[in-house]
Amino acid sequence: MNTATTHYPAAAASERIEIRTLCVLVDNEPGVLARVIGLFSGRGYNIDSLTVSETEHEKHLSRITIVTRGTPMVIEQIKNQLDRLVPVHRVIDLTTGGPAIARELAMVKVRGKGDHRMEALRLADAFRARVIDATTESFVFEITGSSDKIESFINLMLPVGLVEVSRTGVVAIGRGPEGM
Amino acid sequence: MTEMTGAEMVIEALADQGVEHIFGYPGGAVLPIYDALFQSQDRVRHVLVRHEQGAVHAAEGYARSTGKVGCVLVTSGPGATNAVTGLTDALCDSIPLVVITGQVPTHLIGNDAFQECDTVGITRPCTKYNYLVKNIDDLPRVLHEAFHIAASGRPGPVVVDIPKDIQFAKGTYSRPTEFQHKGYRPRVNGDPERIKQAVEMMAAAKRPLFYTGGGVINSGRKASELLRELVKATGFPITSTLMGLGAFPAADSQWLGMLGMHGTWEANWAMHDCDLMICIGARFDDRITGRLDAFSPGSKKIHVDIDPSSINKNVKVDLPIVGDCAHVLEEMLRLWRGVSPKPDKKTYEPWWSRIAKWRAKDSLAFHNSKDVIKPQYAIQRLFELTKDRDTYITTEVGQHQMWAAQFYRFQEPNRWMTSGGLGTMGYGLPASVGVQLAHPDSLVIDIAGEASVQMTMQEISTAVQYDLPVKIFILNNKYMGMVRQWQELLHGGRYSHSYSEALPDFVKLAEAYHAHGIRCENPADLDGKIREMIDVKKPVIFDCVVDPAENCFPMIPSGRAHNEMLLGDAAVKIEDAITEEGKMLV
Numbered sequence: 001m002n003t004a005t006t007h008y009p010a011a012a013a014s015e016r017i018e019i020r021t022l023c024v025l026v027d028n029e030p031g032v033l034a035r036v037i038g039l040f041s042g043r044g045y046n047i048d049s050l051t052v053s054e055t056e057h058e059k060h061l062s063r064i065t066i067v068t069r070g071t072p073m074v075i076e077q078i079k080n081q082l083d084r085l086v087p088v089h090r091v092i093d094l095t096t097g098g099p100a101i102a103r104e105l106a107m108v109k110v111r112g113k114g115d116h117r118m119e120a121l122r123l124a125d126a127f128r129a130r131v132i133d134a135t136t137e138s139f140v141f142e143i144t145g146s147s148d149k150i151e152s153f154i155n156l157m158l159p160v161g162l163v164e165v166s167r168t169g170v171v172a173i174g175r176g177p178e179g180m
Numbered sequence: 181m182t183e184m185t186g187a188e189m190v191i192e193a194l195a196d197q198g199v200e201h202i203f204g205y206p207g208g209a210v211l212p213i214y215d216a217l218f219q220s221q222d223r224v225r226h227v228l229v230r231h232e233q234g235a236v237h238a239a240e241g242y243a244r245s246t247g248k249v250g251c252v253l254v255t256s257g258p259g260a261t262n263a264v265t266g267l268t269d270a271l272c273d274s275i276p277l278v279v280i281t282g283q284v285p286t287h288l289i290g291n292d293a294f295q296e297c298d299t300v301g302i303t304r305p306c307t308k309y310n311y312l313v314k315n316i317d318d319l320p321r322v323l324h325e326a327f328h329i330a331a332s333g334r335p336g337p338v339v340v341d342i343p344k345d346i347q348f349a350k351g352t353y354s355r356p357t358e359f360q361h362k363g364y365r366p367r368v369n370g371d372p373e374r375i376k377q378a379v380e381m382m383a384a385a386k387r388p389l390f391y392t393g394g395g396v397i398n399s400g401r402k403a404s405e406l407l408r409e410l411v412k413a414t415g416f417p418i419t420s421t422l423m424g425l426g427a428f429p430a431a432d433s434q435w436l437g438m439l440g441m442h443g444t445w446e447a448n449w450a451m452h453d454c455d456l457m458i459c460i461g462a463r464f465d466d467r468i469t470g471r472l473d474a475f476s477p478g479s480k481k482i483h484v485d486i487d488p489s490s491i492n493k494n495v496k497v498d499l500p501i502v503g504d505c506a507h508v509l510e511e512m513l514r515l516w517r518g519v520s521p522k523p524d525k526k527t528y529e530p531w532w533s534r535i536a537k538w539r540a541k542d543s544l545a546f547h548n549s550k551d552v553i554k555p556q557y558a559i560q561r562l563f564e565l566t567k568d569r570d571t572y573i574t575t576e577v578g579q580h581q582m583w584a585a586q587f588y589r590f591q592e593p594n595r596w597m598t599s600g601g602l603g604t605m606g607y608g609l610p611a612s613v614g615v616q617l618a619h620p621d622s623l624v625i626d627i628a629g630e631a632s633v634q635m636t637m638q639e640i641s642t643a644v645q646y647d648l649p650v651k652i653f654i655l656n657n658k659y660m661g662m663v664r665q666w667q668e669l670l671h672g673g674r675y676s677h678s679y680s681e682a683l684p685d686f687v688k689l690a691e692a693y694h695a696h697g698i699r700c701e702n703p704a705d706l707d708g709k710i711r712e713m714i715d716v717k718k719p720v721i722f723d724c725v726v727d728p729a730e731n732c733f734p735m736i737p738s739g740r741a742h743n744e745m746l747l748g749d750a751a752v753k754i755e756d757a758i759t760e761e762g763k764m765l766v
Contacts, residue, residue, distance in 0.1 A: 089363030
């Protein structure tokens, strides 16, 4: 019944959950990633994926791409909370801020012989995955694409001998000539 | 540009920032800075506390009563970890502090060295920002940047962790002109279009209400003055959070008293029934809103806050304005004066007559006694006997804090120092030490509970050492009063570990500390003994023995809305009033 009778913000469960890709431009200084991650864990926000690397070496700026989920109110909080961290320069919501492209890279190891091996190669070809390591009984494929595509590829590899997967997490950028 | 050691740079930067006092406690990893303090012949006056938590609370009291940045100097390891409660307290209440911590030499960091801890790691979530300085060339910039970050935007505590070898290292000192963090640009001026829209909403409202908070105090003296002018110009009623008391004078006829869990009947009903809520520098905290889905259901809401993350966090508002209270209030006032035609004052008559009915409830009423001191009566007398003096009040946390907020009628900002957000028992005594240091000729009173005060009791020794005549006014009910109240109301009167079996003799304790002790058990003696407390020119511990069974009302029980408030006389019905879900809440 009245589960919402609380002094604390109403439980978000009944609200619509959205998935968003956020780009966060930060000063590349010691502890900056810990600040961002600590914010998410401390306030109970979700991280579906996170990638980080220095992108502007002269200015010591790093770009963090975070895929997160929450109600619209929680997403707004996440953006505002990120934005008020001292080393954060900008927070861009690539899901709502105009057209954007998101990609992920995965390395997928499969092991098998005979038909399984041939099937793995055929599927890899269909997904435009490249062979980057091979032995007589294994392949390592490199595949780039949307998270959905990678997910599908991995699922297909299961029956033909999936051993191990390594994924980068999502990187994303807005379409068109303008920078963030 | 001068050549000097890192330790000397610390003193130089503090002096450059106009710091007159620093609260601290020495130890191995800060000895070079203590040596520099000694050799600079106290260019910055150091106050030796008895525990690092006390140093941070003292700096908070200093900062809140002056509007300046409070400063702390502690050693590595336990020095830093002891400061964590104070840092969290300052973060919750947005108090500007610069806390300098010593650290083991850089080559030992990560080696589990003696008195080593990961200070920046531990303090990252409880500071606005923190630094570990690993290069002497960064030190001057970092020190000045720390002050800038602490004091600007939404204020907060900043930690600067300085390894011992950096304190010894030599470098050139100069006051930097620019900061490294280009991304840090707090927004001060509110959007003019939105302020215009806000004033239009105000002109159209029939049941408007100002709901103000600590942001008005933090914004500075001018914000309080502008708020007063705007409230007068509009004729709207005003209520405030615990943190905002004093921004608007409690004696004014437009003042409805504090709102929230222990707020007045009229303030909470006005929040519930208003058609326009103008929130200035408050953050819709759970102690304020009560049950969220029943919070002020019929109102449009305007929210002015310098921190965008405070907006739409708990309550969805109709018109957010990000900016400093003083700037936004100034613009609101200017535009309001230009509103033509002005809303007829008669517009608000029905609203004021409803408020008058709520006021008639006299929700703070209590049954006084001739035999035992009622805590509310004690605060009333304290107020009457100190109101014409230059008085500052600090508190601990619990029932006494709520009674102080209800019955001490603050007229001016920066006179009320209490731990609002974190609710830190043990805040008030060290905070009073900081306040008294900043205002040596003023009357500084810590309204305390006997449980809270024992958490930082040792700081009375600091007060004695520096001739700081603070008055520790203990409402002694022998219980952790608020815990006892909740146990009575929510847990069937099972008083699990909320009774202090062995209290010290506070009068003898005062004497042991070379302070002055007073005990009062009889209501008839109260005035005389309060006068004695005021007249004694040294620290006083006043043991005011009060009714142990008194509860703090009004009260919005857990899980209830503003219009479901309980009054003192309704006490017997409280158990029925609280739902099973409500019992889950704190």
